[in-house]
Amino acid sequence: xxxxxxxxxxxxxxxxxxxxxxxxxxxxxxxxxxxxxxxxxxxxxxxxxxxxxxxxxxxxxxxxxxxxxxxxxxxxxxxxxxxxxxxxxxxxxxxxxxxxxxxxxxxxxxxxxxxxxxxxxxxxxxxxxxxxxxxxxxxxxxxxxxxxxxxxxxxxxxxxxxxxxxxxxxxxxxxxxxxxxxxxxxxxxxxxxxxxxxx
Amino acid sequence: xxxxxxxxxxxxxxxxxxxxxxxxxxxxxxxxxxxxxxxxxxxxxxxxxxxxxxxxxxxxxxxxxxxxxxxxxxxxxxxxxxxxxxxxxxxxxxxxxxxxxxxxxxxxxxxxxxxxxxxxxxxxxxxxxxxxxxxxxxxxxxxxxxxxxxxxxxxxxxxxxxxxxxxxxxxxxxxxxxxxxxxxxxxxxxxxxxxxxxxxxxxxxxxxxxxxxxxxxxxxxxxxxxxxxxxxxxxxxxxxxxxxxxxxxxxxxxxxxxxxxxxxxxxxxxxxxxxxxxxxxxxxxxxxxxxxxxxxxxxxxxxxxxxxxxxxxxxxxxxxxxxxxxxxxxxxxxxxxxxxxxxxxxxxxxxxxxxxxxxxxxxxxxxxxxxxxxxxxxxxxxxxxxxxxxxxxxxxxxxxxxxxxxxxxxxxxxxxxxxxxxxxxxxxxxx
Numbered sequence: 001x002x003x004x005x006x007x008x009x010x011x012x013x014x015x016x017x018x019x020x021x022x023x024x025x026x027x028x029x030x031x032x033x034x035x036x037x038x039x040x041x042x043x044x045x046x047x048x049x050x051x052x053x054x055x056x057x058x059x060x061x062x063x064x065x066x067x068x069x070x071x072x073x074x075x076x077x078x079x080x081x082x083x084x085x086x087x088x089x090x091x092x093x094x095x096x097x098x099x100x101x102x103x104x105x106x107x108x109x110x111x112x113x114x115x116x117x118x119x120x121x122x123x124x125x126x127x128x129x130x131x132x133x134x135x136x137x138x139x140x141x142x143x144x145x146x147x148x149x150x151x152x153x154x155x156x157x158x159x160x161x162x163x164x165x166x167x168x169x170x171x172x173x174x175x176x177x178x179x180x181x182x183x184x185x186x187x188x189x190x191x192x193x194x195x196x197x198x199x
Numbered sequence: 200x201x202x203x204x205x206x207x208x209x210x211x212x213x214x215x216x217x218x219x220x221x222x223x224x225x226x227x228x229x230x231x232x233x234x235x236x237x238x239x240x241x242x243x244x245x246x247x248x249x250x251x252x253x254x255x256x257x258x259x260x261x262x263x264x265x266x267x268x269x270x271x272x273x274x275x276x277x278x279x280x281x282x283x284x285x286x287x288x289x290x291x292x293x294x295x296x297x298x299x300x301x302x303x304x305x306x307x308x309x310x311x312x313x314x315x316x317x318x319x320x321x322x323x324x325x326x327x328x329x330x331x332x333x334x335x336x337x338x339x340x341x342x343x344x345x346x347x348x349x350x351x352x353x354x355x356x357x358x359x360x361x362x363x364x365x366x367x368x369x370x371x372x373x374x375x376x377x378x379x380x381x382x383x384x385x386x387x388x389x390x391x392x393x394x395x396x397x398x399x400x401x402x403x404x405x406x407x408x409x410x411x412x413x414x415x416x417x418x419x420x421x422x423x424x425x426x427x428x429x430x431x432x433x434x435x436x437x438x439x440x441x442x443x444x445x446x447x448x449x450x451x452x453x454x455x456x457x458x459x460x461x462x463x464x465x466x467x468x469x470x471x472x473x474x475x476x477x478x479x480x481x482x483x484x485x486x487x488x489x490x491x492x493x494x495x496x497x498x499x500x501x502x503x504x505x506x507x508x509x510x511x512x513x514x515x516x517x518x519x520x521x522x523x524x525x526x527x528x529x530x531x532x533x534x535x536x537x538x539x540x541x542x543x544x545x546x547x548x549x550x551x552x553x554x555x556x557x558x559x560x561x562x563x564x565x566x567x568x569x570x571x572x573x574x575x576x577x578x579x580x581x582x583x584x585x586x587x588x589x590x591x592x593x594x595x596x597x598x599x600x601x602x603x604x605x606x607x608x609x610x611x612x613x614x615x616x617x618x619x620x621x622x623x624x625x626x627x628x629x630x
Contacts, residue, residue, distance in 0.1 A: 057340030057348045060368065060629070099512075101467070137536045137550055137557075137579055138622065139405055140506060140513055142418075142425065142446045143462060143469035143490040150467025168467075169424050170446055174381065174402045 082196060090117055091126065091194035094152045095187060099136070101147040103155055111152060114194065115159035122165075125198035128153050130170040131177070133186035138172060145170035152192035167197070237274035238360050240267060241281055241303035241327075245320070247311040255318045255345040256311045262349035266367045269389075269606065270353075271588040272360055276303045295327045303327055307356075316342050322352065324359075334359055363542065363586040364627040371582075371591060371625050372396070372406035372415055373602055377618030383417050385432060388584070388604065388625065390614030396432055405448050408626035409456040414476065415624075416440065416450035416459055427461055429476065432629055441474055441481055449493045452476060453500050453520070460484070460494035460503055471505050471522070484522030495538050496520070504528065504538040504547065515549060515562075528562065531569055535560075537580055541587045548581035548590055559592055574611060585627035593621045 092110040094103065103111065118124060130149030132141035149168035157163045177193075178185035242264060247256050268275045276284075280301040287293050298306050309322035317339055324334040336355065338348050350367035357365030369388045374381050380400045386393040397403050401420040408415055416429045427441035427450055441447045444465035451460045457476055464470045469490045474481040485491045489508035496503055504517045515528040515535045529535040534552035541547065544564075551560040557577040562569050576596030583590060589605045591614075600619040603611040 055336060055338045055351065057338055057344055057351050059341075059344060060347060135557075136513075136534070137493075139446070139449045139462070139493055140490070140536050142404070142448050143492045146446050146464075146469060147467040147490060154466070171402070172446075174404075 082199065085196050085199065091196070093194060094148070094192040096148055096190040096192075098133070098186075098190065099144070101144060101151050103151060108155070111155050112159060115156050115161050118156065118161045118165065121199075123199060124196055125165045126167070127195040127197050128166055128168045129175075129193040129195060130168065130172075131175065131189050131191050131193060132173045133189040134173045134176065134181070135186070136173070138174075142170050142172035142174075145172045148190075148192045237270075237272060239274050239276050239302050239304050240324075240356070241276045241284065241298045241301070241306045242267065243281065243286070243306075243308065245309045245311055245322075248313075251311040251313040252316075252318055252342045255313070255342040259311075259318065259320065259345040259349045262346045263353055266350060266353035266365075267356065270357055270366065270586075272586075273357055276301055292330065295325070295330055299327045305333065313339075313342070318342050318345055318348065320348060320352070324356070357586065361586060366584050366586060366627075368628045369585055369625060370412075370629050371602070371614075371623045372408060373615070373620050373624070374404060374406065374622045375615070375618050375620045377620075383415070383430075384620075385415075385629070386614070388614075390602075390604075393615075393617075396430065397437075405450060405622055406624045407450040407452055407459075408624050409452045409476065410454055410626070411456060411630055412626040412628050413630045414452070414456070416452065416461075416476075418446070418448045418450070427459075427463075427474075429459075438478070440476075440478065441472070443472070443481060445469055446492070451495045451503075453496050454498055455500060460496065460505075462492035462494065471503065473520075484518070485525070491516075493537055495540055497540050498542055498544045504540060506536045506538070515547075529569070532560070539581050539583055541583050542585065543587050546587075548583065550579040550581065559590065580622050582623045582625050584625055591623040591625055593623065 091114045094107045094111055097104065118126070128149045130145030130147065132145050136144065146168070149170055153163070153166045153168050156166060173189070176185070176189045178188040245256070245260060247253065264275060267273050284297045284301045295306070304327060306325040306327055307322055308325070309320055312319040319337065319339040321337045322335065323332050326333045334356070336352065338352055340348050353367045354365030357363070366388050370385050371388055372383060372385045375384045378395060381402045381404065382398060383396040383403045383406050384393055385396055396415070397419065399419050399421040404418040406415055406417045413431060414429055415432055416427060418425050419428050425447045426439055427447040428437055429440045430437040440459065441461060441463060443463040445463040446469055447461060447463045449462045452458070453460070458473045459476050460471060460473045462469050463472055469492050470483055470487060471485045471491050471494045472481045472483050484503070485505070485507070487507050487509045490513070491505055491507040491509070493506040494503050495505070501520055502517050503520055504515055506513050507516045509516070510527065513534050513536050514532065515538050516525055517528050518525040532551040535549050537550040539548045547562045547564060549560055549562065550557050551571060552558070553571055553573065557579045558571050558573050559578050559581045560569055560571045574594060574596065576594050578592055578594045580593040581590050582592065591602055591604045593600050594603050594611070597613070600621050601613050602615045602620045602623050603613050605611050
């Protein structure tokens, strides 16, 4: 009786017992470990011949740690005057209901005021950031924030703000303005937030 | 053959896992197939030949015991039972009977040898029913590799019993903010040896492995807006894969590793796209109103499940890999997202909303039945172990977001503690 001959049917039976979904692929996989020495018919272990059925265990490949080139563009330093411009709060953020990207009537009013201000200052450029509260999953929120930013952008464009003055980005739930875990914070994070990027 | 199958199943039901006392409020998430019982292995201490490094031998055996006791398919005969089995070297048949009497289906015996900083382990796995040798092996390596040798052997034993890879060399990629920004990290499946893979100091999200463990795709805000990147963890290089407008998120490798499905789109839209994993022109698969995101390939590579708000709330949909034949999968949930297809192709884990809390649900595609596995706090981002027997997921039950892995009886065990740790992605072995 050889090793492989005894292994295959045995393992097959085991699989049928422990795994409910057995296929031919599994059967093939079961015999994948290299067959080794001849197994004796009686229950006395025979020593393995030197080199036979040996697995040379090597170290696992080393995972390089944080050594990647950061060749990308990093956000440039904003001039101080832009920072002050943004602090002054000329532009009102647009807030959204839970899980929504539609504009509420009060938000349309705020955005109409933003549109007027932007038309009065035709050199100003803005980045519209879409944000979400922490509920929902990270990547769904990334898509929801993208929708919110673009909804605000499209509304401003419909009010006559040139589209090339506005850029949109989504931060999803990744950059919250308020960090507590209830509605008193969540509503502040469901928004399209305006950042002035050029005067 | 048939009578042996029946016998083994009967044995399995006798020694099947019992729920430990004191776990009543937390016993859930039993994702293993109903009726699955563990194959019980007796593992007595192996004798050492002269020249064996005693520390390495002890470490190897301890690691092997811990590994085998942590799977859903293989279990160790408890120490107190094993002590009752009296070995009679002159009478192997009697010895087998005694091992069987304490609940063992198999006996793993072996011996250590070694010289010059090497350790050699020869093992034989005896089928205690037939008295045949089911498996024999010699493993050797440097003394310092004793744990890796144990993991390799444990993997082979699990493979022997299930036809699927064991988890012991597997790793989980995840997102952690412990360094101050959200970066991609990788750790052992039990939470050991965390290593930081990115240092972008912006936002990194959504790691996804190629099945062979060679490549990791993820989303990074490294260049300002979110873009899709691919990196090779063992080589340490990074390249951009998609710079389409939009979120460039939720990468998922096709099972053959050739394609990556992801989410992107302009003007606020998010749709499912596929792009060659080694670079090329992305192709758009969906043209839905609203958001379509979180694609995940079926194990066969023929279908893609994804989340869409086409019908209002986020729900799971499935389509053929070419983007055709779209149909809705979930109807009972207020919210369904983050689908993860089990390796068996039959079950799907996803995130649902129950009484205001996010919970993991499992959908059985054969019967189209759904079971919600309620846990403490919010639970999300389910991810299957490579052998499909347990799940990793994220819970905020401790106040911060942490990764948990279920044990063989379905109890969650926390494997991260530092910072917030989310979005686990599990691979059999990093190449």
